[in-house]
Amino acid sequence: MNLYILLQIIISSIVATSVMTLFSYAVSAAAREIYKEPVLLTYVLHKTNINISSKTKVILGWFLHYVIGFLFVLVYHLLWYYEFLEISWTVSILFGVISGIIGIVSWIILFEIIPQKPNIDFKGYYIQLLLAHIIFAVSSFMIYKLFL
Template structure:
């Protein structure tokens, strides 16, 4: 991978993850529910009894959130690079939807394996999470496209 592709992936993933997170925070505030992925990741890390300070868990949660976003964009990059799929906004929507399903399944597994579930509206959380990932796919596509 050359430096241009590295920057393309990095900036696209940071932008897409940031916009997705802003959406989640906005929905969380508007419906007065905890739908904030970094906060929920901190909760998960706490329930796994990771022996670090709460501040460190918060930082780790944010880092993990952005690493996962980068992982998704790396997959998009290679699918576009090798012409596995068309480079279009329609495919970006599909990528976002697939990422949303993967994200929902991942959270379901995490919530299943921790002993104490957070007190949240899970149906509402998964619905907003799916929409947030569709937004993620579109933003990743738009930012990625600016580097072509």
């Protein structure tokens, strides 16, 4: 993988993760719920027995959020690069739905393994999460395509 492609993936993932996060923060404010992925990742870290400071857990929550975004875009890139799927709006929406389902299942597992679940509307969160991942994938596609 050359530097140009790596930058394409990194920039696409940063923009897409940021757009998704803005959407989640907007829905959180509108619904008066905590649907913010970095905040919920920090919550999960607080409920585990990891012996690090609260500030480090907040930073780690944000870092993990962006790393996960990078990994999703890396998978999209590989599927596009090896021409398993075309680079298109339709495929980006499909990626968003699949990524959203993966995200929902992952959060269900995370919430099951911690001793105390957050006090949120889980159905609302999962609906928001699916939409957020569609926005993520479409944003990723739009930025990725600029590099072609």
